[in-house]
Amino acid sequence: MCLGLPMTIVETDGMSALCQYGNEQRRVSVMLLSEPPVGAKILVHIDTAVRLLDDDEARLIAVALDGVNAALNDNDCGHFFADLIGRGPQLPEHLR
Template identity: 80%
Template sequence: MCFGLPMTIIETDGMCALCEYGSERRRVSVMLLSEPPVGAKVLVHVDTAVRLLDDETARLIAEALDGLDAALSGHDCDRFFADLIGQEPQLPEHLR
């Protein structure tokens, strides 16, 4: 399984960018995007920025990753997934 990280560009030369997520910094390719500016939030897979993110989407992805980390560490993760508590998964209509 591969996860994308919502990272923030802190410097770029148009081809590569130094991005950060929490305390992690890494240099990633931004060649799939149209010259994202410093401060832009991007979704990074395997050291490649694959799409621009708005602030809300970046926040939701970061919270989901924090929730996954909490669950894998044996900690309470309900607060990260409050919108899912008490809801049963629903099959698509064609599978019912």
Template identity: 75%
Template sequence: MTIAETDGITALCEYGNEQRRVSVMLLADVPVGAKVLVHIDSAVRVLDDNEARLISEALVGLEASLNGQDIDRFFADLIGHEPQLPEHLR
């Protein structure tokens, strides 16, 4: 979500057509315009633009999947690549 306004304790955040007031008490001095990861109405971490974009794309892909739409374009970077387990899980 993107912070639209804040009083230092709460922030009005936006994502798509949704607006929600969330706590920003776990974060230090988050400015208007910052992108944050929100969990249970609390901003838990500031995101850089690339990370925010990847999360947004994943959410759009999940919504498309739930609606029965074609999702191949959301996973094009995985096609032809065998997923690898992290070393500690092999």
């Protein structure tokens, strides 16, 4: 399974950026993006920023990752996915 992390740019030189997610910092390539500024939220996959995120989407991804972590550690994870309880799977708009 491949996951992307929602990270925040701490500093950048235009080609790479020091980014943070929780307590972890790592340097990632930002060459696929058009010079994202410090403070921007980005989706990082295999140390490469693949797209910009708005604050709400970054928060939702972080909450989902916390839920997966809770499930993997045999902790209650239902509250992390409260928006999914009581409804069936839904296709993205572009696939309907």
